[in-house]
Amino acid sequence: MSRLFRDVDGGPLCPHGSVVCIGAFDxxxxxxxxxxxxxxxxxxxxxxxxVVVTFExxxxxxxxxxxxxxxxxxxxxKVQGLLDLGADHVGLLRFDAKLSAMTAEDFARTLLAGRLRxxxxxxxxxxxxxxxxxxxxxxxxxxxxxxxxxxxxxxxxHAQGERxxxxxxxxxxxxxxFATVERLLGRPYTIGGRVVRGKQLGRxxxxxxxNLRFPKTPALSGIYATWVHxxxxxxxxxxxxxxxxxTVDGVEPLLEAHLFDFAGDLxxxxxxxxxxAKLRDExxxxxxxxxxxxxxxxxxxARAILSEHQRRATx
Numbered sequence: 001m002s003r004l005f006r007d008v009d010g011g012p013l014c015p016h017g018s019v020v021c022i023g024a025f026d027x028x029x030x031x032x033x034x035x036x037x038x039x040x041x042x043x044x045x046x047x048x049x050x051v052v053v054t055f056e057x058x059x060x061x062x063x064x065x066x067x068x069x070x071x072x073x074x075x076x077x078k079v080q081g082l083l084d085l086g087a088d089h090v091g092l093l094r095f096d097a098k099l100s101a102m103t104a105e106d107f108a109r110t111l112l113a114g115r116l117r118x119x120x121x122x123x124x125x126x127x128x129x130x131x132x133x134x135x136x137x138x139x140x141x142x143x144x145x146x147x148x149x150x151x152x153x154x155x156x157x158h159a160q161g162e163r164x165x166x167x168x169x170x171x172x173x174x175x176x177x178f179a180t181v182e183r184l185l186g187r188p189y190t191i192g193g194r195v196v197r198g199k200q201l202g203r204x205x206x207x208x209x210x211n212l213r214f215p216k217t218p219a220l221s222g223i224y225a226t227w228v229h230x231x232x233x234x235x236x237x238x239x240x241x242x243x244x245x246x247t248v249d250g251v252e253p254l255l256e257a258h259l260f261d262f263a264g265d266l267x268x269x270x271x272x273x274x275x276x277a278k279l280r281d282e283x284x285x286x287x288x289x290x291x292x293x294x295x296x297x298x299x300x301x302a303r304a305i306l307s308e309h310q311r312r313a314t315x
Contacts, residue, residue: 019043027072031157040086049088070219104135113147176278209256225302239302
């Protein structure tokens with residue numbers, strides 16, 4: 001049975017040993033997947049649990065709370081993705097002042113050797129951890145010799161000659177380059193969540209939306225042609241707005257998907273919104289009638305793009 005744990009301290013989770021991989025895993029791109037799959041394969045070969053250790057918030061978010069970096073994946077989706085890749089346990093460690101002050105040596109002793117009884121530890125290229133990023137592969141290997149585990153890193157993963165990284169994916173999302181995003185992720189970029197009630201302004205304008213909250217700094221903003229998954233037995237064509245809604249003085253990032261020709265109640269449903277193409281940046285309009293005119297244009301553009309996208313997919 002899989003288990004989620006949040007703390008470095010505590011009793012043994014894997015008394016008979018484990019294989020551990022560590023990383024931020026934001027986006028779960030091809031490089032992350034290669035690392036997790038390798039650790040899972042090694043765990044199966046040794047007959048011990050595969051454990052993925054990651055952090056929430058991400059360390060870069062903790063240290064830049066006034067201006068946090070864009071986030072690709074929310075915690076829930078990341079944990080589910082790691083479990084889907086075969087992880088037996090996921091450590092979503094609370095990254096706080098206490099953990100940020102922990103030395104790399106103490107992290108290795110307390111968590112890797114103590115709670116997880118690691119036999120092997122795997123990391124990605126250039127991964128650093130511990131207070132002031134003092135831990136690296138060399139330190140893990142030295143500590144492993146003392147504590148009874150081996151430590152290794154996987155080679156960088158490339159897609160069509162380009163190194164895969166979360167930074168590159170964030171750049172591509174900002175540019176609306178979804179072909180590059182899909183190539184580096186190994187799948188289309190999606191954001192999922194439960195539909196929540198909004199101000200229902202879209203309904204009064206003739207554009208009812210399914211609203212998904214995104215309580216982090218998003219890596220993209222604007223108006224998009226999208227597919228919505230989770231409504232029926234097929235992706236549903238839609239146009240989506242992702243941002244703070246400046247025309248109505250919004251603050252919190254909100255993903256609003258208008259499903260074409262859909263009638264029904266989606267509140268409480270878990271949906272996945274797949275991004276296909278960027279139509280335009282988010283704008284502040286002088287009034288609601290001007291916004292409504294633009295929304296009709298956006299819907300027409302999205303319908304045309306999605307029709308062509310579907311035609312190519314089935315050709």
